[in-house]
Amino acid sequence: MKNGVIRRAWAGILAGLLATSTVAAETFVFTAIPDQDEARLMERFGKVAAYLSEALGVETKYVPVKSYAAAVTAFRNDQVQLAWFGGLSGVRARLLVDGSEAIAQGVEDPEFETYFIAHASTGLQPSDDFPAGIAGKVFTFGSKGSTSGRLMPEYHIRQHFGKSPDEVFSKVGFSGNHSKTIALVQSGAYEVGAVNFKVWKRELAEGKVDPSKVAVIWTTPPYPDYQWSIRGDVDARWGKGFKDKVQAALLNMRDPDLLASFPRGGFIVATNADYQPILDTARAIKLID
C-alpha cells in the first residue's frame, strides 16, 4: 500500500520533468508597485496581462512584488521589462537602466496630489495653507519609496519647517502603503498621515473611510506621478516597433474593469522629461544622490 503511493509519486515527478523540458518563447514580463490594496493582485493584474498578451501577440506575464524597491530591482535586473511605477520609483529605475523610457501615464498623473489627513482627536481643520499645526504630532508616511506618500510630503514638510520630519514630529512612521496609512490614521495609531489622493477618493467611495474619525486637512500643489516605464532593449528582443506597440496597447486600454486596477480613467503619452521635477525634488531632499 505505502509502496504503491511512493511509486505513484515517483511517476508523477518523472511526468513533471518531461513536461517542463518543452522550450517556450521569451515571455514579456511586467510588474506594478504595491501601493494599495494588495489582496487579489494576481487576479487584478492577471487581467491586464491577458489584455497585453492579446494586444501584443506575445505571451505577457505579471509578477507581484512586495515593495517599491523590489519593483525597481526587478526592472533593473531585467526580470521585468515593463513596470507601473510611481514618480520616484520610475525615476530611480530609469537612472539605473540605460535607454529605458516612460511611455504612458494615467490621465490624472500630470496633476497628481497628496492629501494630508488627520484624526479627529487632533482638532486640525482643513486649510488652504500648509497645516503648521501638525508639528509635534505622530505622523506616518506611506512606503519609504513612494512619491505621493513620502517624497512630496517630506519635501513640503522640509520647505515649511526647515527641519527634517524626525525633528518636526514626535514620531515618524512608514505605514507601507496608502490603504494602511488611511487605516492607521483612522484607528488613531498615527495622528496625521500623507496619502495618495486617488486611493483616498476610492476608499471614501467604497465606504472604507469613516469621516467622523479622519479627514483631509491639506492638499499639496500638483506634481507628476505614476507612469509606465519600459526597458530600452525590448525592440531588440521582441522585434522592431515593439515599444511602440506596447505604448499603443496601454493608450488604448479602455475597459473600466482593467483601468480600475490602477485606478485611472485612462492612459496618455508620457516622456522621461515629464518627471524632471520629481528627480529635482528627490535630489533636493537627498533621496537620490
Added chain:
Amino acid sequence: MTGGVETIPGARPRYSPSVRVSFVFVVIAVACLFPADLSVTTLDPWSEIRRMLLGVLTPDFFAVEAIGTAILQTIAFALLGVALAAVTGFVLAQFFHLRAVRAACAVVRAIHELFWALIFLQVLGLSPLTGVLAIAIPYAGICAKVYAETLEEAPAAALNVLPAGVSTVSSFFYVRLPDAWVHIKNYTFYRFECGLRSSAVLGFVGLPTLGYYLETAFGEGNYSEAAALLIIFYVLIATLRFWMRPKLLGIYLLAAPFLLEGASDIRFDNIRRFLTEDIVPAPLRGADLLDVQTWVALQDWLQMLLTDQALPGIVATVVLTQIALVATAFLALAFFPLISMQFFGRFGRTIGHVFLVVARSTPEFILVYVFLQLWGPSMLPAIVALALHNGAIIGHLLGRYSDEIRLRPDSAAGLNRYAFEIVPRLYGQFLAFLFYRWEIIMRETAILGVLGIATLGFYIDSAIADIRLDRVMLLIVVTALLNLAIDALSRGIRARLRLSTRVESCQG
C-alpha cells in the same frame, strides 16, 4: 546548586554568581526602560482587537488565492534550504578545527535569513534561489557548529578500543558517525521545523510563501483569512513528524525544485554588477583613488553612516534586546509549570502544551507585525512578541527538564514546591537556555527594524528602499559584528558560571 543565599550570622548575605548575574541583567533591563519608547498610540485598539478575535473564530480557508501553492512553496523552500545547509554543514563540520572555518560559520550565522534574502533579492531577484540560499547559508553555519560539537562528543571509550592502524576515515564512519548519527538526525529534523518558520517569514519580503499572503491579509484587515493561514501553519508544524518521514525524503527533495515559483533565469551580469559596483561605497565608485578628495569624501560618508544610522540603530537594538531578554526570562519561569508534571495533571498540561506550541510556532516577526497593528509604533509590540515567543521556547524546554526532577514524596506542593524545590534546581539550566537565546533575540531585534521599529534593520530597510546597496552592506556588517560581540559575551558568561555549554534544541 547554583541559586540561593548563604547567610552567615553577622555578615551580609553572599549571593551566588548566578543570582548576581541575574540581578545585573535585571538592573540593565530596568535602566533600558528609560530610553525605550513603550507608548500605546492607538486611540481605540479594542475595536481592532475585537475584529481580530472575530477573525480567529471565523477562519476562512477559501479566501486566499492559491493557498495550496503557498503551503507547498513554504515547505519546498524550507526543505531545499535545510537540505543544502545540512550537507554543507556536515562537510564544514569536518574542518571545524580550522579557525577560518569556525570564523566563517560564525559570520554567516550572525546575519539573519531575512537580511540574506534582502541581499539575494538584489542579485538574483525573485529567483527561487533567493529563498533557498537565504535559508541555506545561515543554517549551514549553525549546522556546521552543532554537527562538529556532536561528533566531538562521541565517547572516547569506543575510539580507544580500536586496534592501531585503523584509518581516520574508517574510524569516522564506523565509530564516530554511528554514535552521533541519531543526534545529527534529530537536530536536522528540528532545523527543518525552524526552516518552515523562516520560509514563511521570507514571504514578507516577496517570496511566494505563506508569509506573503499573511502580510497581505493582516495589512488589509482580512483577519479571517489571516487566521486560516496561521491555523494551516500550526497544523503543518504539529503534524510534522507524520509527514516528514525519512523514506519520503528523497521524493520530497526531488519534487521540491519543481514546486518553486519565480523568475528562474539568473544573469551573471547582475551578480558582477552587485559585487563590483553596487556595494562599493558611493564616494569610491568611479572616483580617482589617488586623489585625496576621494578619501575625504569616503571619510564623510562613513562618518555620516556610522553616527546618523549605525549608532542610533545599535543603541535601539541593544536597548530592545536587553528588555526583551529579561521579559523572556520572567515569562519562561511563568510558563514552564504549565506543562510540568510537578504542577499539573494531564488535562491542564494539554492546555499548556497547546498554548506553548502556538506561542513558539508563530514566528516572532509575525507576532510583532500583529501587535504593531494593534498598539501603534513603539518598542512595546516588539518586547511583548519577543518575550512571548522566546519565553514559550524556554518554558517548553524547562518544563520537560522539570519532569526529570525526583522530589521526596513529602515535599511541598504548589507555590512552595515551585519556589523552593523546582526553580532552584532548574536555575542553572534556565540561565544556560537564556544566554543561548540572547544572541538569537538580538538577531531578531535587528530585523524587526524592517517593520518600522528603529533598530538596525530600519536603517537597512531604508537604504534598500533608496537602492543604496553600499549602505546596506555596511550596516549589515555592523549588525553581524554586534551579534558576534553578544555571542562572545554570552559564551564568556556561561563559562564563568560553568553553565552547560551545549544546548542543542535551543539553538536559533
